[in-house]
Amino acid sequence: MASPPEFGTPLPIDGVLPQLLQTLESNTNAVLVAEPGAGKTTRVPLALLGASWRGDGKILVLEPRRLATRAAARRMAGELGEKPGETVGYRVRMETRVSAKTRIEVITEGVFTRLILDDPELTGVAAVLFDEFHERSLDGDLGLALALDVQSALRDDLRLLPMSATLDAAGISRLLGDAPVIESKGRSFPVETRYLGRAPNERIEPQTVRAVQQALREETGSVLVFLPGQGEIRRTAEMLTGKLPADCHVAPLYGGLDARAQDEAIRPAPKGSRKVVLSSAIAQTSLTIEGVRVVIDSGLARGPKFEPQTGLTRLETVRVSRASADQRRGRAGRTEPGVCYRLWDEAQTSALPQAESPEILEADLTGLVLDLAAWGTFDPASLAFADPPPQAAWNEAKTLLQDLHAIDAEGRLADQGKALANLPLHPRLAHMVLEGVDRDLGFTAAMIALVLSEPGLGGRNPDLRARLSALRHDKSQRARDGRTLAERWLRQAGGAGSKVDVESA
Numbered sequence: 001m002a003s004p005p006e007f008g009t010p011l012p013i014d015g016v017l018p019q020l021l022q023t024l025e026s027n028t029n030a031v032l033v034a035e036p037g038a039g040k041t042t043r044v045p046l047a048l049l050g051a052s053w054r055g056d057g058k059i060l061v062l063e064p065r066r067l068a069t070r071a072a073a074r075r076m077a078g079e080l081g082e083k084p085g086e087t088v089g090y091r092v093r094m095e096t097r098v099s100a101k102t103r104i105e106v107i108t109e110g111v112f113t114r115l116i117l118d119d120p121e122l123t124g125v126a127a128v129l130f131d132e133f134h135e136r137s138l139d140g141d142l143g144l145a146l147a148l149d150v151q152s153a154l155r156d157d158l159r160l161l162p163m164s165a166t167l168d169a170a171g172i173s174r175l176l177g178d179a180p181v182i183e184s185k186g187r188s189f190p191v192e193t194r195y196l197g198r199a200p201n202e203r204i205e206p207q208t209v210r211a212v213q214q215a216l217r218e219e220t221g222s223v224l225v226f227l228p229g230q231g232e233i234r235r236t237a238e239m240l241t242g243k244l245p246a247d248c249h250v251a252p253l254y255g256g257l258d259a260r261a262q263d264e265a266i267r268p269a270p271k272g273s274r275k276v277v278l279s280s281a282i283a284q285t286s287l288t289i290e291g292v293r294v295v296i297d298s299g300l301a302r303g304p305k306f307e308p309q310t311g312l313t314r315l316e317t318v319r320v321s322r323a324s325a326d327q328r329r330g331r332a333g334r335t336e337p338g339v340c341y342r343l344w345d346e347a348q349t350s351a352l353p354q355a356e357s358p359e360i361l362e363a364d365l366t367g368l369v370l371d372l373a374a375w376g377t378f379d380p381a382s383l384a385f386a387d388p389p390p391q392a393a394w395n396e397a398k399t400l401l402q403d404l405h406a407i408d409a410e411g412r413l414a415d416q417g418k419a420l421a422n423l424p425l426h427p428r429l430a431h432m433v434l435e436g437v438d439r440d441l442g443f444t445a446a447m448i449a450l451v452l453s454e455p456g457l458g459g460r461n462p463d464l465r466a467r468l469s470a471l472r473h474d475k476s477q478r479a480r481d482g483r484t485l486a487e488r489w490l491r492q493a494g495g496a497g498s499k500v501d502v503e504s505a
Contacts, residue, residue: 011039016184017047024051024127024159028151029179031172032163036330037288038184040163041068041131042075045104048127049087053159057126060115061106062143064135065255065282066092067262072131073097073106093424094454094481095259109139114424116146117374120154127159133172134164134323136358136386142368145383146375148176166323166355175384189333191295195346204228204298204343205235209243211296211341212276216245219339221293222268222275224283226328228300228317230254230455233278240276247272253279256456258478265289284327293338297328303356306364306393313364323355358387365389366427369397370406370413374421378411404431422492425449433493442495446486447471457482 013034023030034040045061048054063069073090080087089098090106098105107115109130116122128147133140144162151158162172169181196211208225215223227233233252240250253265266283268290269275277289281301301324305316320328325342332338342349360368368389372380380389401407404427406417413421416434423430429449436445451458451467457479458467471479 011043012037013039013043013184016182017043020044020182021047021051023180023182024048024161025053027180028156028158029160029176031169031176031179031181032161032184033169033181034163034165034184035188036165036327037188037334038165040184041072042079044161044163045088045106045129046076046079049103051126053157054126056103056124058102058124059104059127059129060112060125061104061129061131062109062112062140063106063131064109064137064140066095066108066259067253067255067266067282068132068287069106069108070095070259070263071266071287073104076104076106094478094485109137109143110424112143113139113146113371116143116150117371117421120146120150120375122147122150122155122158125158127161130160130162132164133162134166134168134355136356136360138359138363138365138368141358141360141386142371144175145385148384149375165327172386175386188330189335189337191329191333191338191340193329193340193342195342195344198299198344204300205232205239207343208232208236208296208298209239211343212240213243215294215296215339215341216248216274216276219294220274221336221338222277222289222291223294223296224277224279224289224292224331225296225298226279226281226284227298229280229302229315230256232298233280236278244276245274248274248276251275251277253277253283255280255282256454258476260477281324283331284324288334289331290335292334293332293336295328295332295338295340297325297340297342299325299342299344299352301356303362304359304364305362319352321355322349322352325349325352360385360387360389363393364426365393365397366400369394369411370401370417370421370427373401373407373411373413373417401427404428406431419493423489425453425489429453430493433489437490437493437495442490442493443486444468446489446493446495447483449489450482450486454482 032040045059048059063072069090069092073084073088076088077084084090085097085099086101088104089102091111092108130140130144147160173179173181199207212223233254237250237252251265253262265277266287266289299320300317301320302315302317304313306313329340332340377383405414406420408414419434420427420430423433433445433449436442447468451471458471461467
């Protein structure tokens with residue numbers, strides 16, 4: 001077996017890499033539990049490059065978010081003295097950096113779902129690593145279930161490795177056929193926790209502003225603030241204007257920002273200055289923002305909640321779990337001793353749920369049912385899901401797909417379903433695009449699907465016509481990439497690719 005690449009500063013994960021390599025020589029599955037800061041995201045894929053079982057096959061590293069995908073690929077490429085797209089590359093929805101020499105591909109979980117549906121044998125892939133699997137996203141659960149199915153039926157040489165800091169290791173090990181569990185302690189520094197309480201009748205933004213000002217007075221270093229979502233981040237940034245020292249600047253960080261703004265937020269502050277990063281849960285895992293030694297946690301998060309009675313998904317603001325609160329707190333101790341300010345009372349911590357509910361138990365399952373129909377599976381019990389899909393949501397999804405003429409009464413994929421499955425969109429949006437093509441309004445339909453599925457594109461105006469107009473005139477790279485993506489969807493739907501219809505929409 002070839003030696004793994006030489007690394008720079010040793011990290012805790014380096015101590016268990018020999019054990020992991022040896023385990024994967026004799027086992028196709030393993031589970032890696034490594035605390036935040038251990039280095040699992042970047043060290044493990046690079047070490048596996050030298051494994052004898054890899055041959056010339058690729059290593060796929062799955063991340064739950066695009067920002068973490070790009071950041072991990074850049075970090076690994078930097079370890080090799082290269083740029084992304086050489087030995088290490090990445091794929092996200094609107095950006096790809098890979099080449100013929102790429103052997104490690106960091107991809108989002110959604111990209112992996114499309115990849116495995118298009119190529120069930122995973123041709124040329126030697127291993128799939130599921131990073132931050134404890135987040136239990138719907139795409140992550142589906143991806144692992146499909147990969148296990150491929151491994152049992154087609155690819156008994158395929159290596160599967162879920163990795164996490166707070167994983168139910170025993171449960172996932174059983175799911176993977178009693179796979180060996182390897183544990184690594186993280187490189188963490190002590191973090192002091194300070195409780196500031198919460199005024200129940202006051203919005204979270206002014207309380208956050210006061211906490212930021214207090215933290216900047218009391219502590220050194222940059223500050224990472226966790227807020228529920230884009231609206232709170234924007235309002236807090238506005239309220240901080242003119243209220244910070246001259247050497248501090250504010251950097252928003254959320255999924256709707258373009259890649260350049262996200263990358264700017266995670267860069268270290270310039271020498272002699274401090275940064276206040278206002279972030280959604282996007283910075284909760286996988287990322288280390290250099291210079292941050294202070295965390296301010298609102299204790300709130302926002303996530304989708306599906307209601308089978310209405311067939312609609314709404315965003316709901318809820319208290320974070322204890323596991324999430326601990327992960328957020330740990331961000332302050334990644335590179336040096338830190339401080340975490342919590343905007344709630346200490347006694348309330350014990351009342352927090354232990355962990356977030358897996359998305360499969362809360363989400364709209366329409367896309368999942370369609371994907372499984374395309375896979376040839378009509379009964380979810382035939383696949384190894386960590387948690388089975390709820391029957392009520394499953395039945396609601398089947399009813400919707402039958403109404404869209406995508407599946408028949410037995411759940412088999414119809415011709416319309418094949419067309420819907422060909423588009424990487426929610427089935428409702430895919431159906432709209434296909435209808436648009438039939439009515440010579442295909443590009444308008446694709447652009448509407450784009451603004452509905454990509455937060456922030458076209459602005460925040462509730463008037464859809466205004467958002468389409470804004471997107472049409474937006475010269476940013478993200479907008480250009482989005483319009484290219486809409487054109488691709490149009491071609492996949494059988495449209496001619498004309499943009500005339502959106503001009504008059």
